Amino acid sequence: MELRQLNTFKVVAEAKGFTRAAELLGYAQSSVTAQIRALEEELGMPLFDRLGKKVVLTDAGRRLLPYAQEMLKLQAAVKELLQAGEVPAGTITVGAVESLAAYRLPSVLQEYKRLYPQVKIILKPGVCWEMRNQVRNGELDLAFTLDAETDAPDLISELLVRERMALIGPPDHHLVGKKRIELIDLAAETLLYTEPGCSYRAQFEQYLLGHGIVQANHLEFWNIEAIKNCVMCGIGIALLPMITVSSELAAQKIALLAWDEAAVQVATQIVYHKAKWLSPALWEFLRIVRKHAETWRS
Numbered sequence: 001m002e003l004r005q006l007n008t009f010k011v012v013a014e015a016k017g018f019t020r021a022a023e024l025l026g027y028a029q030s031s032v033t034a035q036i037r038a039l040e041e042e043l044g045m046p047l048f049d050r051l052g053k054k055v056v057l058t059d060a061g062r063r064l065l066p067y068a069q070e071m072l073k074l075q076a077a078v079k080e081l082l083q084a085g086e087v088p089a090g091t092i093t094v095g096a097v098e099s100l101a102a103y104r105l106p107s108v109l110q111e112y113k114r115l116y117p118q119v120k121i122i123l124k125p126g127v128c129w130e131m132r133n134q135v136r137n138g139e140l141d142l143a144f145t146l147d148a149e150t151d152a153p154d155l156i157s158e159l160l161v162r163e164r165m166a167l168i169g170p171p172d173h174h175l176v177g178k179k180r181i182e183l184i185d186l187a188a189e190t191l192l193y194t195e196p197g198c199s200y201r202a203q204f205e206q207y208l209l210g211h212g213i214v215q216a217n218h219l220e221f222w223n224i225e226a227i228k229n230c231v232m233c234g235i236g237i238a239l240l241p242m243i244t245v246s247s248e249l250a251a252q253k254i255a256l257l258a259w260d261e262a263a264v265q266v267a268t269q270i271v272y273h274k275a276k277w278l279s280p281a282l283w284e285f286l287r288i289v290r291k292h293a294e295t296w297r298s
Contacts, residue, residue, distance in 0.1 A: 001043075012048065047064060066138060087118075090279065094121060097131075099146060099244050102224070103244055104144070127199075128146065129197070142282070144270055146267070148267070157269045161268050162266075165264050169231060169254065171253070171254065180258055181258055193219065193220050193221070194221060219235070231254055
């Protein structure tokens, strides 16, 4: 089994066709076909179903793909290590939920890029469950998640900081100043939610439903800034991480509502695969993240 064959297999799988894969690789199509046939003969099973012009991975192909991706990434990492010595270089692909990308990571990225300008960082947005799967299949080197503290047998999930959640409304909202908001107080309110799949939204909805509170009115947004602006305009109330609303609270553009903060508990974690080789670039990135996390906890 040759790495060249595995790379061709990966490109065919991603391109979903031999012709397109040949174009991307700069090979003749006959060469691509020959490499795949040789790999299938060595493994003793077909990797693709040829359905007319359409190419679909077989079950064996689907199982092989993540291993091929990881072997090729290891090959690139070894070349990077030997060429650059111990100086961090290459590319890091990082996933992060919106709130962390906007309010936790800028200082980390600023320091890292100042120290290691030769490292390229690709930052990709996502939701927590999706990013964990992307870490598993090698699409992400690591991910920053914001949800309930979780662990998985194939992943390292490192707790960075437990985040406080804030229930917010406009300063003149009728619930502002109330010593304790009861769940029944929320039944008639318009809630401004983050996108489906958001972990703290799911916890909050489960909390309300578990106590028999069904929201008649709610709006969904894919952007935290939009939610905050709508709260300031008096459209509704929202549950957001405290880090995302601290400046607006200080400026008295919004106000905190006194609710049961223990109802929704989330933490910022950094997640990477247990089998992941930590290149010098990744090792230094983790070091800087841990250093900044100390200030987040203070």
